Amino acid sequence: MQPVGVHHVSINVSDVDEALRFYVDVLGLIERTDRPDFGFGGAWLDVGGQQVHLLEAAAPPNLSQHFAVQVGDLAGVIDELRGRGVEVSDASPVGTGLQAFLSDPSGNVVELHQANVR
Numbered sequence: 001m002q003p004v005g006v007h008h009v010s011i012n013v014s015d016v017d018e019a020l021r022f023y024v025d026v027l028g029l030i031e032r033t034d035r036p037d038f039g040f041g042g043a044w045l046d047v048g049g050q051q052v053h054l055l056e057a058a059a060p061p062n063l064s065q066h067f068a069v070q071v072g073d074l075a076g077v078i079d080e081l082r083g084r085g086v087e088v089s090d091a092s093p094v095g096t097g098l099q100a101f102l103s104d105p106s107g108n109v110v111e112l113h114q115a116n117v118r
Contacts, residue, residue: 010055013059016042016043019054020054020093029052030045032051040056040057041056048069066109066110071113072098074112074113075113077112087102088112096114097115098114098117099114
């Protein structure tokens with residue numbers, strides 16, 4: 001097997017509409033319109049060539065699982081999000097980059113990652 005990339009990550013959200021507002025209006029992901037009717041609530045979102053799939057279901061307990069969204073200017077993103085009332089951690093170094101963390105309305109952890117800052 002030779003994987004070529006990650007196609008999507010699926011996360012459980014308790015309220016799809018609330019999650020959509022957060023991921024689209026706050027984090028800037030783009031809602032797709034091609035999600036089939038699976039018989040349960042959800043949404044598909046585009047982010048930089050990959051996808052995040054929202055599934056309407058109870059979010060699991062926070063055991064440090066998360067997914068990361070790469071950004072170009074982490075300090076600017078942190079300032080913007082805090083200005084919108086979003087609680088986000090301070091940036092901290094990781095490898096050659098920086099990371100910060102926030103939670104979506106369902107309690108899922110999202111990492112914001114700026115690569116290659118050193």
